[in-house]
Amino acid sequence: MAAIDGLPPLRDVIQRHGLDARKALGQNFLFDLNLTQKIARTAGPLEGVTVIEVGPGPGGLTRAILSLGAKKLIAIERDSRCLPALAEIADHYPGRLEVIEGDALKIDFENLVTDGPVRIIANLPYNVGTQLLVNWLLPKAWPPFYQSMTLMFQREVGLRIVAEENDDHYGRLGVLCGWRTQARMAFDVPPQAFSPPPKVTSSVVHLEPLENPIPCSAAALEKVTMAAFGQRRKMLRQSVKSIGGEALLAKAGIDPQRRAETLSVEEFCRIANCL
Numbered sequence: 001m002a003a004i005d006g007l008p009p010l011r012d013v014i015q016r017h018g019l020d021a022r023k024a025l026g027q028n029f030l031f032d033l034n035l036t037q038k039i040a041r042t043a044g045p046l047e048g049v050t051v052i053e054v055g056p057g058p059g060g061l062t063r064a065i066l067s068l069g070a071k072k073l074i075a076i077e078r079d080s081r082c083l084p085a086l087a088e089i090a091d092h093y094p095g096r097l098e099v100i101e102g103d104a105l106k107i108d109f110e111n112l113v114t115d116g117p118v119r120i121i122a123n124l125p126y127n128v129g130t131q132l133l134v135n136w137l138l139p140k141a142w143p144p145f146y147q148s149m150t151l152m153f154q155r156e157v158g159l160r161i162v163a164e165e166n167d168d169h170y171g172r173l174g175v176l177c178g179w180r181t182q183a184r185m186a187f188d189v190p191p192q193a194f195s196p197p198p199k200v201t202s203s204v205v206h207l208e209p210l211e212n213p214i215p216c217s218a219a220a221l222e223k224v225t226m227a228a229f230g231q232r233r234k235m236l237r238q239s240v241k242s243i244g245g246e247a248l249l250a251k252a253g254i255d256p257q258r259r260a261e262t263l264s265v266e267e268f269c270r271i272a273n274c275l
């Protein structure tokens with residue numbers, strides 16, 4: 001039986017192309033087109049939009065993005081075994097799917113698309129997901145090349161991305177995401193939705209870049225959050241000792257008795273700007 005987009009069901013595709021999931025590539029595939037459409041819809045309207053997808057695999061999310069009307073989809077996949085299955089999708093949507101075989105960590109995303117709005121949508125491989133997010137948060141130019149990022153992570157990582165001060169999950173990632181984006185948790189996806197099922201629950205997170213983030217050097221902010229959260233239970237006067245200690249905190253107007261997880265993004269930027 002054909003699936004709702006007229007293409008064969010994903011289970012058949014995977015069997016026909018011998019795509020047994022490989023753990024080293026973080027492969028946990030989604031089969032349910034209703035679920036992949038729900039992920040794609042979280043990104044917002046896709047008509048007239050170029051979507052960048054990392055790790056299309058056999059193409060479950062790819063098909064959802066195309067069925068929802070994306071003008072163009074550029075997908076980067078490392079596993080060459082997936083290319084024939086993706087070629088079938090490209091034939092079904094002529095001129096709309098471009099597949100790049102390669103490692104997403106080595107792609108120059110900023111120069112990939114030259115016209116129109118761009119959204120990033122991906123069920124990311126867990127082993128490289130956080131690094132990709134950090135790269136997208138720190139492009140050479142700001143505002144960045146994308147309008148939004150809709151990304152699947154392990155729930156634990158999702159909680160760290162959206163965390164604000166006074167939250168146990170608040171740390172370096174939360175500060176970086178809060179500095180540059182408005183990030184929200186969209187919904188959870190249980191392990192049984194994947195094949196093979198991962199050990200933990202996953203979450204879809206949606207991030208939109210802020211037009212005017214607080215002016216601050218990313219390197220300085222990284223230095224401060226690394227020191228502060230390196231000893232998160234200690235008072236700041238102790239944890240930031242190596243980068244300026246009490247003198248630095250006094251300059252920034254921050255009480256040295258506070259702990260890292262109580263500081264807002266604005267306060268972290270203030271310290272970074274006093275370095």
Ligand code: SAM
Pocket residue numbers: 025026027028029030031054055056057058059060061062076077078079082102103104105123124125126128
């Ligand atoms: N999008 C598919 C889905 O939702 O069913 C597959 C998602 S699976 C979690 C992650 C995909 O990323 C796999 O297809 C894997 O081969 C691919 N991948 C892993 N590392 C990659 C990398 N460094 N660059 C590009 N793709 C990668």
